[in-house]
Amino acid sequence: MDLMRHFPGIPAKFVGENLFITNVASYSFLAFAAVLILRYGGIFAFEVLVDRTLRFLNTGVLSNGKSISGPRWTIPNGQVIDKLLNGAQKSTEWRKFGPVYRIWAGSYPEIVITTPEHLKIFHSDSEKHGKPRWQNLGWFVGQVLGRCVGLLEGEEWKHRRQVFDPPFRHGAAIARIADTETAAKAFVNELPLLKTANGESKAQNITEKEKQSSESFTLHAVSAFMKFPFFLTAGVVYGEMDAQEKQELWNLAEKHMALLPYFVIGGPYRFAQGRWVHPSAYRKLRGYQAGWKDCHERMVQRRRSRGIRVPLVEYWEEYEAGHITLDDFLHTMDEMLMANLDVTTHILTWCITLIADNESVQKELREEVAANKTTFQSYLTKTDTHLHRCFYESLRLRPLAVFSIGESAPSVKDFNGILVKPNTMVVVDVLAINVRNPFWGPDSANFNPARFKTIKQSDLRYNLTVFGFGHRKCMGQYIGAHMIKAAVAHLFDQYEVLVTDGRKSDGDYKIHKDSWVPMADVRVQLTKLQK
Numbered sequence: 001m002d003l004m005r006h007f008p009g010i011p012a013k014f015v016g017e018n019l020f021i022t023n024v025a026s027y028s029f030l031a032f033a034a035v036l037i038l039r040y041g042g043i044f045a046f047e048v049l050v051d052r053t054l055r056f057l058n059t060g061v062l063s064n065g066k067s068i069s070g071p072r073w074t075i076p077n078g079q080v081i082d083k084l085l086n087g088a089q090k091s092t093e094w095r096k097f098g099p100v101y102r103i104w105a106g107s108y109p110e111i112v113i114t115t116p117e118h119l120k121i122f123h124s125d126s127e128k129h130g131k132p133r134w135q136n137l138g139w140f141v142g143q144v145l146g147r148c149v150g151l152l153e154g155e156e157w158k159h160r161r162q163v164f165d166p167p168f169r170h171g172a173a174i175a176r177i178a179d180t181e182t183a184a185k186a187f188v189n190e191l192p193l194l195k196t197a198n199g200e201s202k203a204q205n206i207t208e209k210e211k212q213s214s215e216s217f218t219l220h221a222v223s224a225f226m227k228f229p230f231f232l233t234a235g236v237v238y239g240e241m242d243a244q245e246k247q248e249l250w251n252l253a254e255k256h257m258a259l260l261p262y263f264v265i266g267g268p269y270r271f272a273q274g275r276w277v278h279p280s281a282y283r284k285l286r287g288y289q290a291g292w293k294d295c296h297e298r299m300v301q302r303r304r305s306r307g308i309r310v311p312l313v314e315y316w317e318e319y320e321a322g323h324i325t326l327d328d329f330l331h332t333m334d335e336m337l338m339a340n341l342d343v344t345t346h347i348l349t350w351c352i353t354l355i356a357d358n359e360s361v362q363k364e365l366r367e368e369v370a371a372n373k374t375t376f377q378s379y380l381t382k383t384d385t386h387l388h389r390c391f392y393e394s395l396r397l398r399p400l401a402v403f404s405i406g407e408s409a410p411s412v413k414d415f416n417g418i419l420v421k422p423n424t425m426v427v428v429d430v431l432a433i434n435v436r437n438p439f440w441g442p443d444s445a446n447f448n449p450a451r452f453k454t455i456k457q458s459d460l461r462y463n464l465t466v467f468g469f470g471h472r473k474c475m476g477q478y479i480g481a482h483m484i485k486a487a488v489a490h491l492f493d494q495y496e497v498l499v500t501d502g503r504k505s506d507g508d509y510k511i512h513k514d515s516w517v518p519m520a521d522v523r524v525q526l527t528k529l530q531k
């Protein structure tokens with residue numbers, strides 16, 4: 001399908017009620033569009049028509065409050081593509097609509113909030129918040145992730161979260177720290193092998209110091225760092241995996257990546273009927289689903305036959321006992337591994353890039369790591385270290401999504417007189433909170449981990465968003481933090497790291513194009529340190 005060429009991309013989650021009305025409305029719009037485009041070549045006219053109609057049907061706010069503005073609905077999916085793939089630019093551009101504005105996800109209004117005050121108001125009843133169906137992204141996403149923990153709400157969410165989160169709780173993550181650290185060390189030790197595997201050559205223009213060490217090579221950061229967090233998370237759930245299982249899982253990851261564009265493009269992919277428009281996309285979807293299910297059935301079988309009890313087997317037993325459905329199981333597995341693949345790669349790549357580009361930060365980190373060698377594993381779990389501050393500062397500046405995944409409140413929310421209707425999706429402009437917010441001071445755009453030294457944890461509550469809010473905080477936050485910090489600590493302990501490529505003319509970094517999160521598209525030069 002031609003649309004695909006224009007929207008290489010990604011992502012995951014949401015939707016609202018009244019799907020039937022929405023379907024009818026959407027198909028009517030498509031019919032109108034066809035007529036207009038054929039007759040007048042009028043894409044602009046079509047967008048205006050859709051925008052006006054949607055505003056007439058539901059603006060997302062009550063008419064007895066202030067009115068709300070926002071960007072015009074655009075083909076093919078409102079602002080979904082911009083929100084997910086072009087977030088940083090749009091976060092700045094859409095400021096002209098004020099601190100609270102509306103965007104469209106397909107035919108659903110989403111309200112964007114940008115200040116800590118509004119964040120506090122919105123989360124005053126966070127325990128009752130819901131998740132709009134399929135994250136307002138439509139049917140295709142629903143087929144892969146519709147029943148994952150992150151998209152459920154109410155009692156169902158509470159129950160499924162209790163089922164899935166035991167291996168990821170704080171105590172469990174601490175108990176695994178030796179495994180996490182060993183895996184991170186192995187990952188860093190094996191990086192030189194990637195220079196051949198990735199067809200990378202030795203760095204050009206090697207300096208005298210590098211010649212002496214004779215251990216200098218460059219890597220494309222995303223490609224080189226992707227598998228480490230993926231297989232580490234897989235290990236938490238599946239236990240030890242053999243080479244064949246790892247290969248099968250990676251093949252499935254590649255198939256999953258090929259589905260990501262359909263998650264965001266919208267149009268026909270928002271509806272089950274879209275299968276008639278693009279049968280090969282539908283076949284890819286079914287192929288992935290079948291492979292994902294088979295792979296898990298076999299992994300459970302193998303572990304059971306050897307008497308191995310790992311979280312995978314325990315989750316499967318919940319399914320067999322009828323406590324959760326097969327989709328609950330498969331979709332949550334997908335969320336933890338596949339949907340998260342880009343997330344964890346993004347976090348690791350940015351953390352390394354930002355430290356590498358700040359010489360004094362890199363030096364301080366190396367010294368701290370050296371000073372903590374004897375208690376290295378407990379050092380990794382601490383939160384009052386330079387390493388942890390580097391991790392947080394990187395999350396602050398380079399959030400995985402510029403516009404948060406979003407939630408809906410069951411009550412009316414009053415944002416300075418704009419009254420948001422109950423059950424309407426509200427998303428947070430994370431850059432507005434984490435960077436443009438006056439709380440962070442005049443150097444808010446700079447990478448300065450030391451800033452966290454003097455900030456009280458309680459002051460961060462509505463001024464920083466990293467792992468989500470309230471009850472819906474990230475299930476993998478502890479494992480996630482440990483794995484990133486372990487990899488970063490080992491890397492900078494063994495190598496001098498330099499960003500050699502990936503800058504734009506304005507000094508900002510290039511962003512990886514084939515992902516649903518804004519990963520750094522950089523190359524790094526690693527030079528082995530002489531010890």
Ligand code: HEM
Nearest residue numbers: 149150336347405406466467468472473474475476480481
């Ligand atoms: C450092 C890396 C990570 C970061 C920065 C991160 C960030 C986030 C954020 C911001 C959310 C909230 C999304 C929302 O608003 O709904 C979230 C949710 C979630 N994350 Fe993570 N994540 C990371 C790693 C992981 C890992 C390794 C797992 C594997 C289990 C994981 C599993 C989940 C799940 C299941 C949810 C949904 C929680 C719920 O709604 O109950 N995350 N994550």
